[in-house]
Amino acid sequence: MHTGATREGAMKPTARQLLRWSGLAAVVAGVIFAGIQPIHPPDFLASVTTQAWAVIMPLKTLMCLLFLIGIAGLYFRQLGNVGWVGFLGFVCLTLSWWLQTGFVFAEALIVPVLATAAPQFIDSFLGIVNGVPGEMDIGALPAVYGVVGILYMLGGLLLGIATFRAGVLPRAPAALLAAASLLTPLAALLPHEIQRYAAIPVGLALAWLGLALWLERDAQSATPELHLQTSPPSMPG
16 A cells, blocks of 8 residues: 555656646747747738648647746746736736637637638738738727737736846846847837747747756755745745
8 A cells, every 4th residue: 555655646746847847838839939930821811721821820729828838837936036026927928828829729720610601700800910900890809919919018028027036047038038028019110921020039038938947957946835825926135
């Protein structure tokens, strides 16, 4: 009985193992985010039934889910060190990718099906992204997508600043994340086909932070006492 209990205990994931795997999730998501930008199909009706769309959109859906895991790991690794700034950044960035997952899921599985049956709707839906308004009223979707962008910028900026100040993870990618997020609105001044390249530094920064978390092997320092965190996060000194 003792041997069985020991074996069962050895099979249970520890907080350190979960954090390291969340780091790997951030690496994969960040690499996908940066890597797909140069090859992303145009966000127009003619693209949604192409092979490129059929490959890229499911990959983006996976990317969004991995980002949710990876961002959580990056935050909880620094819990107690990043304060309210880090907490707000974590919440904003998580909400951004959570909402973005819904849009990407629709692009992957719904948009191609409706491309022939409801082309006006698809034109209007893709107009949220490509900046060319469609003829159909699609309700609150454009406003929600605007919120996604605001949360994405604020989340990256705040989490980057808090991570830089905390010094738990490398400061260079934290600074890159904050700077790239802060400059994201300037991408609106660029032609649409170039705008998405602004995502590359953000993807690389999150992948870099995730890699640092994945490679971390200090058993004591890499394991936050999650079960003891009962009070609100405090500001770092």
